[in-house]
Amino acid sequence: MLRQVTAIRYVTPLREGGSLPGVVEADDLGTYVAKFRGAGQGPKALVAEVICGELARRLELRVPPLVVLDIDPVIGRAEPDQEVQELLRNSGGANLGMDFLPGALGFDPVAHPVDPELASRVLWFDAYVENVDRSWRNPNLLVWHRELWLIDHGASLYFHHNWPRAEAAVHRAYRGAEDHVLAPYADGLAEADADLAPRVTPDLLTEVLALVPDEWLTAADFETADEARAAYRNHLSARVANTADWLPQGGAA
Incomplete structure (x- = not known):
């Protein structure tokens, strides 16, 4: 944990x-x-x-x-x-x-240009987890010690708010790409896809899901934490196996 x-x-x-x-x-x-x-x-x-x-x-x-x-x-x-x-x-x-990152600055795309490779990897990740909360109005990015840090992912994984329809969401296209604060820099989505997608294995997802406290997983929808973890793992495994369905246009390798 x-x-x-x-x-x-x-x-x-x-x-x-x-x-x-x-x-x-x-x-x-x-x-x-x-x-x-x-x-x-x-x-x-x-x-x-x-x-x-x-x-x-x-x-x-x-x-x-x-x-x-x-x-x-x-x-x-x-x-x-x-x-x-x-x-x-x-x-x-x-x-x-x-x-808490003391002295961290809110991300400003003018003051803090981002390397295209990093921007592409962040956009790929946000598309995968359906994070629509990384817009230019609310980047949810910090700059600390000259490095880019990702924060605030509570609005991601939109599918888990309606489990009966979660299977249909596996193939849902990412709806936050046009408004994504790093989209202007992300010209290497195909390369990011080729590198990151194979790394998201069932074993990796199992490792991550084990970190979620049982009581949060059983607060709604599931009777047991194991049942909840299996549902998340199955959904996220199916989604990463079909990156061409949801990656922004021109991004899939």
Whole structure:
């Protein structure tokens, strides 16, 4: 499983998007951006964060380290914002923590030109996991120590919000390509496809899925975590076997 830490202080909310993440300090002396299970998107957003984040890491894309963040709602008692207090009350137990990158800058395509090979690999990855939340309006990319870091994958894996129709989504074309912030740089999609697709094996997916806490996987749709992991693995294996169906036009090798 992911490393587990305990939140000891709620520092401040990050008022970006609808999930109201917050910065917290933990008992390992680390500082994390917390994604809460009690937020509107629920545990499925945390499942997507782990699957996509850890898969991206294994494909050599940079993602801040993830942890399972145990939260006692009592840490929110001194928080003056009633919305935050309610969120913490509804998020007791295992939540997701993403390592806070101090001094990181939000990605600006003018100030931070991206190598075409890296841009192509990120676009391939986002197309695979159906991440429509990497637009120029909201890149969900950080620049830290002059390197590009991927964050916020909770809106990915759209298929898991409707499992009865998930099989049809295996072949669904990626709908975020035209709006993708790195699309202007990504001129090597065929090369990215040839390199990355063979690396996404059932064994790799099994390794990644093992990192997702059981309680998030059984919060909806599935009676057992093993049943849930098998469903995710089958879907993602079928999708990567048919990259020509969903990769942006001209991208498949």
